[in-house]
Amino acid sequence: MKRKAYIIALLLLTTACTSPKPALTPTQTQVVNTNPTATIQTNTLPAPTETPTPTPSLVATEPNPQGEVLLKIVPEESTVFYEVGETFLNQNNRFSTAIGKTSEVNGEIYANPANPLASRLGAFVIDISTFKSDNSRRDNAIRRDWLESSTHPIATFVPRSITNLPETYVQGEPYTFEVQGELTVKQTTLGVTFSVTALYDQSQLTGTAETEILMSDFKIGPISIGGVLNTEDKVKIRFDFVARPE
Numbered sequence: 001m002k003r004k005a006y007i008i009a010l011l012l013l014t015t016a017c018t019s020p021k022p023a024l025t026p027t028q029t030q031v032v033n034t035n036p037t038a039t040i041q042t043n044t045l046p047a048p049t050e051t052p053t054p055t056p057s058l059v060a061t062e063p064n065p066q067g068e069v070l071l072k073i074v075p076e077e078s079t080v081f082y083e084v085g086e087t088f089l090n091q092n093n094r095f096s097t098a099i100g101k102t103s104e105v106n107g108e109i110y111a112n113p114a115n116p117l118a119s120r121l122g123a124f125v126i127d128i129s130t131f132k133s134d135n136s137r138r139d140n141a142i143r144r145d146w147l148e149s150s151t152h153p154i155a156t157f158v159p160r161s162i163t164n165l166p167e168t169y170v171q172g173e174p175y176t177f178e179v180q181g182e183l184t185v186k187q188t189t190l191g192v193t194f195s196v197t198a199l200y201d202q203s204q205l206t207g208t209a210e211t212e213i214l215m216s217d218f219k220i221g222p223i224s225i226g227g228v229l230n231t232e233d234k235v236k237i238r239f240d241f242v243a244r245p246e
Contacts, residue, residue, distance in 0.1 A: 067114030071205050071243035073107045073124070078241040080105050080126050084215075085232040086223075098138065098231070100131040109243050111205060116169045121159040121179065124239075128185070129153035146220050148186055155185045157192075174199040179209070188218045194239070209239040 081101045088094045108122035129149035133139055143150045159181040166175050176197045183192045190213075198207030214233045215221030223231040 068110050068112045068118070069203065069245060071109040071111055071203075072246055073105060073109075074242045074244055075103050075105055078105055078239070078243075079103050081236075081238040081240075082131065083236040083238070084234070086229050087231075088229050090228050098133055098135075100133040100139070100142075102127065102130040102132065104130045105239070105241075107241075107243075109205060111200060113169050113171075113200060116165045116175075117167060119162070119165060121162065123159070124157040126155045126157075127153050128155045141225075142223075146215075146223055148220075152186045155183070157194075158182045158184075160191075169200065172199065172201045174207070183213070185218045186220055190217055203245055205241075205243040207241060209241065211237050213237065 079101050080103075081099060083097055083099050086096055086098050088096070104127035105124065107124035110120045110122070112118040128147060129143060130153075131139065131142065131147075131149070159179050161180045162177060163180070164177040166177075169175070174197055176195065179194045179196055181192065181194075182189050192211050192213060194209040194211045196207055196209045198205055213235050215223070215231075215235055216233050221231060222233040223229075
């Protein structure tokens with residue numbers, strides 16, 4: 001009997017030691033600390049189909065930092081320009097600069113005069129179907145065949161970071177800085193950097209933001225009309241803005 005009881009106890013002990021450990025769910029991972037005195041921790045991860053929703057504005061150190069002032073772009077007093085060089089093949093290769101502009105632009109600026117480094121920006125939205133130059137035929141061709149803005153009328157710029165903001169602000173004095181972000185035109189999104197000169201005075205922010213892009217990067221050019229004209233690939237974009245509190 002003693003030998004039989006010993007065999008049964010041995011079998012039970014062996015079964016307990018070889019029982020499978022509970023499996024982790026697909027959304028869990030096990031992190032083991034190499035410190036022998038530490039305990040095993042289980043961290044829950046988001047499911048593979050879950051992705052964080054990007055925020056259109058820069059992240060500040062506080063949700064509503066003290067001294068922050070919300071300013072909104074005033075479309076009636078703001079203008080977005082494009083400038084591109086073009087050569088007229090049917091006019092002895094005459095070179096000129098085509099300039100188009102629109103005031104259909106909106107955006108928000110969270111200025112912080114007390115702490116400029118805490119300032120942040122919201123997304124900027126431009127209706128590029130309203131670009132007008134000195135030539136309606138050019139404008140119609142751009143809307144129809146190149147920008148295809150009659151089909152894709154909205155361009156957006158989503159700021160991601162601001163560099164070279166001043167640590168202190170002096171009212172009435174201009175300052176320069178750079179804004180890095182993502183420009184979306186005709187379903188193509190690329191990173192661009194705007195150089196900005198701005199002046200904040202009596203709760204009004206005015207300034208100019210400039211950058212250069214290549215049309216080919218956004219799959220919209222360079223433009224070539226056989227026997228008539230060719231454009232350069234490089235385009236200069238300028239944004240003259242006025243922003244005030246509502």
